[in-house]
Amino acid sequence: MKYLILTAGLLAMSAGAASAQDVVRMGTEGAYPPYNFINDNGEIDGFERVLGDELCMRAGLTCEWVQNDWDSIIPNLTSGNYDTIIAGMSITAERDEVIDFTQPYIPPASSLFMALSEDADLEGGVIAAQTNTIQAGYIAETGATLIEFATPDETVAAVRNGEADAVFADGDYLLPIANEDADLMIVGEPVQLGGGVGMGMREGDERLAAFDAAITAMKEDGTLNALILEWFGEEAATW
Amino acid sequence: MFEFCTDPATLDTLRWFSCYLTNGAHFLFYQSFLVVFALLAVTAPAALAFGFAAAAASRSQILPLSWLGKTYTAMVRGVPDIVFFLFFVLVLDQGIEFLRHSVVCPDWTDPIRQGANFLVCPDARTPQSSAPQWVHETYGFALAVFTYAIVFGAFCGNVLFGAMRAVPRAQLETGEAYGMSRRQVFWRILVPQMWIYALPGLSNIWMILIKATPLLFLLGIEDIVYWARELGGSRTSAYQYPHPDWRFWYFFGLLVFYLAFTRVSEIVLARLTARLSHGQATAAGEDLRKAAA
Numbered sequence: 001m002k003y004l005i006l007t008a009g010l011l012a013m014s015a016g017a018a019s020a021q022d023v024v025r026m027g028t029e030g031a032y033p034p035y036n037f038i039n040d041n042g043e044i045d046g047f048e049r050v051l052g053d054e055l056c057m058r059a060g061l062t063c064e065w066v067q068n069d070w071d072s073i074i075p076n077l078t079s080g081n082y083d084t085i086i087a088g089m090s091i092t093a094e095r096d097e098v099i100d101f102t103q104p105y106i107p108p109a110s111s112l113f114m115a116l117s118e119d120a121d122l123e124g125g126v127i128a129a130q131t132n133t134i135q136a137g138y139i140a141e142t143g144a145t146l147i148e149f150a151t152p153d154e155t156v157a158a159v160r161n162g163e164a165d166a167v168f169a170d171g172d173y174l175l176p177i178a179n180e181d182a183d184l185m186i187v188g189e190p191v192q193l194g195g196g197v198g199m200g201m202r203e204g205d206e207r208l209a210a211f212d213a214a215i216t217a218m219k220e221d222g223t224l225n226a227l228i229l230e231w232f233g234e235e236a237a238t239w
Numbered sequence: 240m241f242e243f244c245t246d247p248a249t250l251d252t253l254r255w256f257s258c259y260l261t262n263g264a265h266f267l268f269y270q271s272f273l274v275v276f277a278l279l280a281v282t283a284p285a286a287l288a289f290g291f292a293a294a295a296a297s298r299s300q301i302l303p304l305s306w307l308g309k310t311y312t313a314m315v316r317g318v319p320d321i322v323f324f325l326f327f328v329l330v331l332d333q334g335i336e337f338l339r340h341s342v343v344c345p346d347w348t349d350p351i352r353q354g355a356n357f358l359v360c361p362d363a364r365t366p367q368s369s370a371p372q373w374v375h376e377t378y379g380f381a382l383a384v385f386t387y388a389i390v391f392g393a394f395c396g397n398v399l400f401g402a403m404r405a406v407p408r409a410q411l412e413t414g415e416a417y418g419m420s421r422r423q424v425f426w427r428i429l430v431p432q433m434w435i436y437a438l439p440g441l442s443n444i445w446m447i448l449i450k451a452t453p454l455l456f457l458l459g460i461e462d463i464v465y466w467a468r469e470l471g472g473s474r475t476s477a478y479q480y481p482h483p484d485w486r487f488w489y490f491f492g493l494l495v496f497y498l499a500f501t502r503v504s505e506i507v508l509a510r511l512t513a514r515l516s517h518g519q520a521t522a523a524g525e526d527l528r529k530a531a532a
């Protein structure tokens with residue numbers, strides 16, 4: 001009898017712990033359209049919002065969205081402020097040492113330069129990139145001078161006001177801007193960086209498997225490809 | 240908000256702006272002004288209380304208490320605000336979780352620090368990860384308010400300590416001559432008279448506090464600076480209301496807001512000074528007496 005009560009108690013406790021675990025807090029930047037952005041109603045929107053909600057539904061998890069600035073997005077994950085990073089983050093070896101990644105949900109895509117004129121100096125000029133991105137890391141290795149900004153929008157603003165010769169960022173972010181602004185154009189050759197975009201989680205978080213399985217399922221039934229085409233256009237790389 | 244807002248692309252300028260400025264994101268922007276006022280409303284009295292305690296402690300005849308008061312004011316005043324904010328909020332956050340962890344799950348064997356991770360048991364998470372987002376935001380705000388109170392409390396402590404020493408010694412001696420105890424002299428003579436000496440310093444701190452509110456942005460709280468940057472950034476047609484880089488206008492708006500706010504504060508503080516000067520043994524008090532006579 002004693003054992004029965006004890007077991008029941010333990011079960012109740014573990015059930016309590018499980019329900020506390022059930023809410024997955026999804027951290028995103030909310031400043032990188034079309035990946036993720038704060039829409040006109042002040043809500044988090046974008047490809048990753050739709051994808052994240054779908055993944056949570058398939059994995060049977062309750063998810064809550066949290067906005068966090070890009071430059072502190074990894075430290076705030078590891079200190080437990082939220083449970084995932086779903087913010088257009090490319091999978092790299094350096095990041096993988098600190099956090100775990102799911103399999104990629106966006107194939108490795110090209111990074112592009114965008115400038116005010118065709119003859120912008122990409123090798124020796126001043127190139128703007130967002131802090132802590134693979135693009136910033138890449139520019140730091142080249143002969144160009146890197147200036148970093150906290151938000152993607154500021155990198156583009158730096159080109160518009162002449163502070164930088166060009167901005168280097170994900171093509172999917174730059175293309176809609178270049179298409180709508182007559183002054184800005186894509187220049188130079190595309191560069192392939194990173195191992196695709198995946199979801200980041202704390203090392204050893206066992207919910208990673210559930211998200212991985214959900215991504216696999218979405219890849220297999222074609223919903224992921226449809227979603228990529230819907231948000232990134234017909235030219236986008238799919239699975 | 241308005242009925243004609245369903246398709247913003249077809250609107251004329253005036254209607255476009257009336258829709259744009261009343262969309263959901265802008266309402267969050269307007270709400271964030273309340274965050275700033277709430278911060279001031281809670282921080283100002285809290286900082287004054289901290290400062291009063293620090294000044295009273297510094298004057299204490301009990302040495303350890305006096306050291307405590309003086310160390311607090313000297314230490315916090317000596318560290319740059321931003322460093323203190325970034326450091327202290329982190330310390331508070333992790334400290335609270337660590338304490339709760341030690342109480343709630345004493346049997347937890349995994350280390351709390353695993354590489355870069357700071358992981359306490361799920362029950363000790365503060366706030367609980369299942370808590371709604373507004374609880375998380377309020378918690379973050381409360382940590383920020385507490386940190387502001389500590390920082391500005393130290394400045395207030397210094398000002399009040401000086402003000403207490405500025406009260407003419409003769410006033411206190413008179414009280415003592417009437418047979419008042421130390422405590423009675425402190426509460427009945429020193430405290431009522433010190434405010435007029437403290438006011439210039441305190442009003443200065445109030446101004447600095449107003450101007451320090453954008454530091455909330457550094458702590459990840461969605462304040463007016465966050466929304467000004469967010470809404471002012473250029474927007475493509477992925478948004479309902481595309482526009483070029485308007486950060487200039489948004490930050491200009493903040494500038495006007497802060498200027499107006501500090502100006503109103505100045506007027507109120509000037510009136511308060513006049514009021515407190517009545518019957519005081521200060522130059523301003525003397526002027527008031529002469530004007531009335």
